[in-house]
Amino acid sequence: MRRPLVVGNWKMNGSREQNTELLQSILGLLPESEKVELAVCAPFVYIDQVSEQVANTSLALGGQDVSVHVSGAYTGEIAAPMLAEFGCRYAIVGHSERRQYHNESNLLVGQKALSAIQGGLTPIICVGESLEQREIGSALDVIGSQLQSVKSVIGDQGLAKSVIAYEPVWAIGTGLTATPEQAQEVHQFIREQLGSIADGISILYGGSVKAANAADLFAQPDIDGALVGGASLVAEEFINIAKAV
Numbered sequence: 642m643r644r645p646l647v648v649g650n651w652k653m654n655g656s657r658e659q660n661t662e663l664l665q666s667i668l669g670l671l672p673e674s675e676k677v678e679l680a681v682c683a684p685f686v687y688i689d690q691v692s693e694q695v696a697n698t699s700l701a702l703g704g705q706d707v708s709v710h711v712s713g714a715y716t717g718e719i720a721a722p723m724l725a726e727f728g729c730r731y732a733i734v735g736h737s738e739r740r741q742y743h744n745e746s747n748l749l750v751g752q753k754a755l756s757a758i759q760g761g762l763t764p765i766i767c768v769g770e771s772l773e774q775r776e777i778g779s780a781l782d783v784i785g786s787q788l789q790s791v792k793s794v795i796g797d798q799g800l801a802k803s804v805i806a807y808e809p810v811w812a813i814g815t816g817l818t819a820t821p822e823q824a825q826e827v828h829q830f831i832r833e834q835l836g837s838i839a840d841g842i843s844i845l846y847g848g849s850v851k852a853a854n855a856a857d858l859f860a861q862p863d864i865d866g867a868l869v870g871g872a873s874l875v876a877e878e879f880i881n882i883a884k885a886v
């Protein structure tokens with residue numbers, strides 16, 4: 642019922658030349674089967690370039706963030722309808738790097754998710770605990786309150802139109818991956834928190850996902866795909882992660 646989804650988060654990487662090379666390799670290797678959906682989230686300045694190159698292919702496009710506002714005097718912000726105009730289907734909201742380096746609160750993340758939905762995008766709502774929070778045993782409490790804040794803004798109706806990504810902060814870019822069992826425990830908890838609408842909502846895992854560990858993660862019943870950072874910049878790795886689904 643949930644179609645597996647593998648999303649590449651390019652973060653602040655790329656150049657016009659590198660993007661073309663990466664996209665051509667990805668498109669050349671794209672599986673014909675529609676079993677898995679693939680998407681890339683490019684830096685804003687390259688959205689137009691990527692949009693042109695993925696037109697008429699099955700590779701979907703997303704932004705890495707979105708403004709809570711629709712238009713107006715908000716210097717540096719990008720609105721959901723702008724992303725939609727360039728063919729974006731997704732917007733990542735609440736990535737831990739934005740929570741950490743840009744002080745984004747749980748409530749703001751909820752508002753960004755709402756703005757994405759109202760602008761016709763599917764928000765990929767990131768949640769996850771720090772190493773310290775895991776070590777003191779509060780991982781599930783932290784994730785529960787991140788989810789609850791988002792729900793207080795977008796309700797079940799909004800959650801039903803969203804994708805959730807569990808990204809333990811300690812596993813991002815560190816080479817440390819949550820074990821499949823650790824990830825499954827949190828994914829199952831997230832699904833329980835989502836209540837009656839949970840079955841229709843995709844929950845992705847993110848944090849040092851590579852071709853080599855993807856199959857074991859995807860074998861878990863509540864892991865519906867991946868949000869991939871570093872490995873999404875290497876076409877073969879990215880495609881092999883998708884094939885592992």
Ligand code: 13P
Nearest residue numbers: 650813814848849870871
């Ligand atoms: P890495 O795959 O590089 O650990 O990054 C994960 C991530 O933050 C994806 O959003």
